[in-house]
Amino acid sequence: MVAPNAAPANTPTIIFVSFFMILVIYLLNIFNPQVFLFFSSYKNQSTMKRIFFIDLDNTIYFTKANEEQLMGELYRFLESMDLGISKEDFQLAKQEMLKTPFLKVAKKYGFKEEVMPDVISYLQNREVTKPLKPSDDYHHIKSLIGRKFIVTAGFPKQQLSKVKMLGIADDFEEVHVVDVSIANKKKTFEKLIDQHHLDKNDILIIGDDAESEIKFGLELGITTFLLDPENLHPNAESTFRGNDLSNLHIAAGQASLRPVE
Numbered sequence: 642m643v644a645p646n647a648a649p650a651n652t653p654t655i656i657f658v659s660f661f662m663i664l665v666i667y668l669l670n671i672f673n674p675q676v677f678l679f680f681s682s683y684k685n686q687s688t689m690k691r692i693f694f695i696d697l698d699n700t701i702y703f704t705k706a707n708e709e710q711l712m713g714e715l716y717r718f719l720e721s722m723d724l725g726i727s728k729e730d731f732q733l734a735k736q737e738m739l740k741t742p743f744l745k746v747a748k749k750y751g752f753k754e755e756v757m758p759d760v761i762s763y764l765q766n767r768e769v770t771k772p773l774k775p776s777d778d779y780h781h782i783k784s785l786i787g788r789k790f791i792v793t794a795g796f797p798k799q800q801l802s803k804v805k806m807l808g809i810a811d812d813f814e815e816v817h818v819v820d821v822s823i824a825n826k827k828k829t830f831e832k833l834i835d836q837h838h839l840d841k842n843d844i845l846i847i848g849d850d851a852e853s854e855i856k857f858g859l860e861l862g863i864t865t866f867l868l869d870p871e872n873l874h875p876n877a878e879s880t881f882r883g884n885d886l887s888n889l890h891i892a893a894g895q896a897s898l899r900p901v902e
């Protein structure tokens with residue numbers, strides 16, 4: 642004999658047991674890194690960056706590790722001239738040239754006005770002709786998925802020859818060299834956004850200069866990643882920062898797309 646109300650009476654129990662089991666499975670899985678990563682990557686889809694404006698000097702490669710290839714000839718050329726500064730100041734200026742655009746250094750240390758036209762024409766025509774080594778972290782940039790643009794300040798011939806000697810030209814859609822005497826990176830970023838009809842929310846700016854690409858990027862409302870290996874800018878504003886590029890994919894919302902290393 643079958644009780645007529647047996648099936649309807651069991652329905653709430655089945656629903657309750659099912660719900661309870663789903664809850665248990667969910668609670669157990671939330672501690673599973675794979676599941677956690679899935680939920681985080683799902684969340685990141687909306688903020689994933691697909692356009693990258695990337696600085697060159699001391700971001701893609703480090704000047705210190707390539708000092709002789711980059712600066713050897715320039716140092717010898719400058720030593721052959723009378724810059725009107727002490728030997729001690731010349732040593733300090735040389736160190737600063739590794740990090741700061743030449744014209745800024747020349748102004749700071751007061752290189753003689755008379756020699757500047759010769760120095761500038763030398764720099765305008767100079768090319769790096771020996772291979773340069775990208776930084777050990779360059780693979781984090783290379784493996785980002787999206788459109789990549791180099792935006793660098795300096796003398797065009799020299800900057801373009803660096804890209805060539807680094808062997809990375811094919812990794813980038815365009816290389817833009819900003820002449821800092823007439824423009825700055827902010828204008829170049831705006832021009833790129835305009836020309837390519839880019840959405841600022843899709844862009845991540847990567848660089849080591851808190852006062853240039855990072856500051857200008859934030860002013861334009863763009864997400865930034867400040868690379869600061871020596872902790873030179875502890876108080877500088879930036880959306881993301883790191884003393885290396887190991888967290889670049891997280892900043893780009895591409896953590897789940899990172900290739901297995």
Ligand SMILES: [Mg+2]
Pocket residue numbers: 696697698699700848849850
């Ligand atoms: Mg730089």
